[in-house]
Amino acid sequence: MTRLENYLFFSIDQAWPNWLIVTLLAIDMIIRIVALGWIPHNRRPSVALGWLLAIFLIPYVGILAFLLLGSAKLPKRRRDKQVLVNDIFRDQTDDRAIIGDSAHMPEPLSTAAQLNFELGALPMTHGNAFDLQIDNHACMEAMADEIDAATRFVHFEFYIVAIDDTTRRLFESLLAAHERGVRVRILIDHLGSLGYPGYSDLVKRLNSSGVAWRRALPIRPWKGEYQRPDLRNHRKILVVDGEVAFTGSQNIIDRSYNKRRNLRKGFQWMDLSLKCSGPVVDELDAVFITDWYSETGELLDEASQGELRAPQNGGIQAQVVPSGPGFEDENNLRLFNHLIYNANRSVVVCSPYFVPDESLMHALTTEARSGVDVRLYVGETSDHWVTQRAQQSYYADLVRAGVRIFLYHAPTVLHSKFLMIDDEVSIIGSSNMDERSFAMNMEVTMFIVDKEFTQRMYDLEAQRYAPNSVELDAERWNDRPLLHKYVENVARLTSSLL
Structure with missing residues (x-):
């Protein structure tokens, strides 16, 4: 037999010189030994074991997949921006995990607020109010109403976004706000939206309008834009004038998501979102400001406008908790x-x-x-x-x-x-x-x-x-x-x- 079975990370041909075979075997063994000590670093044992099995059992594919997808963290420059903005917001809250009265809170809840603050830098506050938004399409109408009344700024950040008959009025409101001088800034996850009917039409409209918008976590290596492709911005945030905000599970697309398979099967998405007022609006805006800074390098003026406005008591207590690969912990x-x-x-x-x-x-x-x-x-x-x-x-x-x-x-x-x-x-x-x-x-x-x-x-x-x-x-x-x-x-x- 002139050719052996696949062995380790490559196939060996007996016609090769001995020195080449020995060298390749040594490289293969070094890769395996290094993987055993490198891959488990800062990973759960189950995750590390999964990757090691992939590398040992599917050699070529496994090692390439790990090099491409093995790190669940954003690039260090992005994480450094997150730390910088966290420090700014900590200074604005005097490093307090709970602003206002907390004597009434059971200990597990006050410690939960402290945990969130240590990890995400945003405090729990009084003085909030929330309306449940249980219908996707009605929620987008409510968003458009708020944007129509905007006078200062609109910050828009969503995972899946497309223009269709359901979302058209919302985008018309955004572009109308931009035309009357409101500062409109839009973040749309690149891969999350890519491929949905109506997304490419939306990109053309945004580009021609002159509105400030960016793809979040873009994968365009020909433009020097690249990171691990499956790290995505899954957030859903709309902030209007720092007075009202929306957040929850809902994307900005018809509830059928416009795909033929969904329409054929009668799929209709059911979501739950919040219309928010009170100090959490500033906290949601802080999350947007951080993401805008990460994508554009522009640190918005709103990030340094002074102490977070929050009463000592009254209203609903709430706290915004951002998470993801820009943070060190889950x-x-x-x-x-x-x-x-x-x-x-x-x-x-x-x-x-x-x-x-x-x-x-x-x-x-x-x-x-x-x-x-x-x-x-x-x-x-x-x-x-x-x-x-x-x-x-x-x-x-x-x-x-x-x-x-x-x-x-x-x-x-x-x-x-x-x-x-x-x-x-x-x-x-x-x-x-x-x-x-x-x-x-x-x-x-x-x-x-x-x-x-x-x-x-x-x-x-x-x-x-x-x-x-x-x-x-x-x-x-x-x-x-x-x-x-x-x-x-x-x-x-x-x-x-x-």
Whole structure:
């Protein structure tokens, strides 16, 4: 046999000189030894093991994939900008994690606010108000109304954006505001929006209008714009004049997302967003300012306009929690785990993509086994086939621990993202309960501490989510075909490669 089987990172031909074979074998062994000590650095063992398996079992593909995708952090220059802006905002808040009265707060909630501040530099404040936005299209109309009344500035930052019959009025409002002298700044995630019908038309309109806009995390190496391609800006933020803001799970596109497959299957996305007033508006604007600075190098004047305006008491207490690969830690995951472990009566999770890491899985199952009522809402259908199969691989373990799983009826694509703890805590934002949202996506989360608002959330669950969902039957689920279980477990493996 003149040619041996594939060995290590290359194929060996016996006709090669011995010195070449020895050299290649030595290089291969060095790569493996270095990988064993390098890849586990600052990675979860499961993640490191996933990459090592990929490198050892699929040599060429594995090592190239790791070099391309192995780091879940943005470039250092971007992280340095995040640190700079964090320091500015810390100075403006006198380094206080909670502004105003906090004596009434249970210790687990005050420590949660401190944790968020240590990780994300934005404090908890009084004096906020929130309106729940439960209809995608009505929410975009409300956004357009606020933009039509803008006099100073509009800051717009979303993951998926396209112009269509539903979004047209919103973009007309943005361009009209620009034409009357309002400072309009727009950030749109590059890969998130690329490929959706209406995006290319939107780019042409924005370019011709002269409005200030940028692609967030662009992948255009021919223009010197590149970073790990699957690190994305998944945030959804609109700030108008520093007086009102919107945030949540919603993208700026028709609820069908305009794709033929979605239209054929009757898919309609269901979201949950917030219309906000009070000090959290400035905090959401701080997140936009940071992202604008990272993309353009321009640090906006709003970043240095003095102390955060926040009363000592009154209104709703809330805190904005940014997270993502621009931070050193997984801010959102730490908050979720902290709150779940401190639950006494109930935990309600709604996540379209539920692929938990070990720590979140342990938190939920521990609370369920402790007698806490843990309810999980996920979609009966999904637009991500592999993610849904990975998600389904966790159902049996969750139900066995006592977690109740509710499947929202198809063809609605459940896209709302929220968490409720006991009778006082609500979390609403852009973050899914999966490792992508914890480690790779730039996300923004609203942490709300208020009994009346949380009751509104439970009412929403009872009126809109529970009646349109069916509880997973554990016995029937366990009897599903073996092939389904096999596919789910294979899909589950992909969650480790972060």
